[in-house]
């Protein structure tokens with residue numbers, strides 16, 4: 001589903017963010033990408049989205065080699081990947097329902113489809129009752145659920161979350177992780193870049209650890225640290 005083949009990314013002249021990375025993620029997997037600040041997690045995410053180009057090596061997503069995607073087709077590539085961020089990135093002047101609907105509008109979906117789908121997806125993330133609230137009327141965890149609903153409403157085959165629980169307390173984080181797990185169980189490939197040690201240890205999923213741009217550990221049912 002996602003393949004990095006000997007990928008190196010150098011920013012500027014000599015800032016090596018990724019150093020000969022090989023990584024394969026199969027369809028339907030749930031993978032944590034862990035590592036200290038600056039280890040290269042966000043760079044990997046941005047390469048997958050084709051926001052950046054690798055300095056060397058090749059990347060395949062959904063069976064498509066990214067270097068072969070022409071610029072005009074990049075938006076379609078990005079639509080196949082739902083994205084969730086630490087800071088939610090919701091539109092403050094739109095309700096929860098409108099935020100989700102907007103994501104469908106910009107991809108040209110029909111009004112009727114939007115009317116049907118938005119309540120369904122808000123129910124799925126446990127926010128059926130909060131549809132008409134604005135982001136500032138929602139808790140951090142609820143805002144993150146809206147952003148997951150928005151990322152998932154087009155049913156992309158891949159969902160990427162970059163520090164999805166970075167702004168949330170531990171209890172709320174568990175709920176967000178359970179939701180990502182549920183989305184994974186429906187068949188979505190989920191990649192979560194995180195520092196959240198507790199969550200990684202509880203979930204017992206595949207853990208890929210980066211250190212200075214290299215994959216230093218890849219465990220099937222791993223923990224955040226070596227000894228777990």
Ligand SMILES: Nc1ncnc2c1ncn2[C@@H]1O[C@H](COP(=O)(O)OP(=O)(O)OP(=O)(O)O)[C@@H](O)[C@H]1O
Pocket residue numbers: 011012015016017035036037038039040041042043044
């Ligand atoms: N635009 C850029 N220009 C130059 N160097 C960069 C740029 N973006 C990232 N880097 C460097 O590349 C390395 C990897 O950064 P990256 O943001 O991928 O790490 P990260 O693991 O996502 O960190 P964090 O957890 O803090 O987000 C770091 O050394 C960083 O300083």
